[in-house]
Amino acid sequence: MDLRTIEWKNNGIKIIDQTKLPGELKYMYIRDLKSLWRAIKELKVRGAPALGAAAAWGIYLGIKNSRAGNFGEFSRELHKAARYIASSRPTARNLFWGIERMCCVALRNKYKPISAIKRLLFKEAQKLIEEDRLACRRIGHYGAKLIKDKDTILTICNAGILATIDYGTALGVIYKAKQGGKRLKVYACETRPLLQGARLTTWELKKKGIDVTLICDNMAATLMQQGKINKVIAGADRIAADGDAANKIGTYNLAVLCHYHNIPFYIAAPHSTFDLTIKTGRDIPIEERKAQEVTELFFKRPITAKGIKVFNPAFDVTPHNLITAIITDKGVIRPPYRRNIAKILNG
């Protein structure tokens, strides 16, 4: 299987429409910003690293047909696109990181002709994607060393190929460990409300030949109680300077369960997911999504009476004291996090 979640092709952003999985592996082309915004909002493309790539290509989409006569005009168009893309989802750091990298390239080259800046922006998006591909493989390389033969690993949501360009962060660690000859079992939390674990992770792991078993989110505690889980590895959407990590709702729950059951809890994420301007997890913006995601399951058929109130945060924040280590493309970061994150990311 050679899957690619996102790439530039035929003058547009080609993505796997992840809302169609696992029923159908369907690709779609995005050729305007509105479609991109909707694809991000509706989770047709999701996962922090993949959103970084989507944002970078989105910026390029936003300016590639620009007829701006000077940089000021061009810059206004660029920043309009940037603000629009940035308004799609608030939590994943990589989305903003992708936008910022593109804006910086434009600014650094402001004295060049607009046509040259456009070419440089296209190259920057390509470069960012190549870097992400490499970063995932390096996460896999560092993370696999933490995995023992016959480990059983629990994961949540999808931090695999479908969350990145083509390899994965948390699942990248699993792929690399398997490639190194380790025999592994994986339990996948279904990850309510949008079931990325059930729909995407089991599909992806099965395709990659990994022994995977699906559970409902509320069954993880029982598995741990029965001694069946050796490690939990989750991805991240944004990591603060102190190591507090926002990730899919339910991740914090798993971290508390790991703490109680003495099981190592790992976060796997590229350096682009860190946000050193945010001191602690308390300041990470958490997206709340609409009630229907909970009340209508996945099929637009109600499971509750009308008008039931719902609390539906898409992410939670795991405080750094519950994280055994953060597996990054620059190495494995362990406590004390504030110091070691600064050292490794700036080093």
Added chain:
Amino acid sequence: MDLRTIEWKNNGIKIIDQTKLPGELKYMYIRDLKSLWRAIKELKVRGAPALGAAAAWGIYLGIKNSRAGNFGEFSRELHKAARYIASSRPTARNLFWGIERMCCVALRNKYKPISAIKRLLFKEAQKLIEEDRLACRRIGHYGAKLIKDKDTILTICNAGILATIDYGTALGVIYKAKQGGKRLKVYACETRPLLQGARLTTWELKKKGIDVTLICDNMAATLMQQGKINKVIAGADRIAADGDAANKIGTYNLAVLCHYHNIPFYIAAPHSTFDLTIKTGRDIPIEERKAQEVTELFFKRPITAKGIKVFNPAFDVTPHNLITAIITDKGVIRPPYRRNIAKILNG
């Protein structure tokens, strides 16, 4: 609202078909054992206390048309019905308790005419149901004293009217506290895989005028982290002599979260849910149910690729050290549990 989950009417067991809720409040009559077995297995009637009543009426159904000429023959028919009903679901203690009570009445009256024994069995089922109604109100009475004005309470599954005859255990505590003038908020865990929290608890609480908000099971940790939960109250399906309590899958998870966040965790259950022949929770039989409950959500439409392995235990066991107190109809039981359970239940 004057709901009754189960009663004897028109020569049959009249139940609310809970698989139709909340879309439709539909009653059904059960007039043979096979239909009863299926109704229990398929959760048309569910909840430990309601299963006790279903079992008692089931025994009566099994023998009411008996043409046995002597007690030996009658007893064989009775025990055949008992074994059949007992094979429907393994975990809820009340199911077996109901069966045992009925069998005892028959045995105690073995020298009476068969027609008289039948009448006595009918009366015993009625008595058992009246006792359960009273027990729930007493649970409410004792439990409400633990509730403070403006408490926010988290619950899981449905331990309300729909799990009992007409009042509830965990939700009975909430009803009684509200009746006493306390202002309460309730969060209901949706309770995957069969969504009893989303489908039944929010429906029931809303009908009773209780402020209820629905969450996915994996969101409870976040609410606790944000300081929004004052107490967790859950029902139980079977409680061992040491206080270990089996309840709907996800309950143990909540107990661990309460422990970590210093939140009181209560179990509410009538004395009929205790099984003093079982020393610890390790020996409570835990039902595993079919994979489709997880992979097809509630609508018989797949959310996973075909052939994905699933782990689907219907219950988990919360060790007594995580339980702040057990609210029973005989009073509130606190640690040390082994001693206090024996004292209060036998007292």
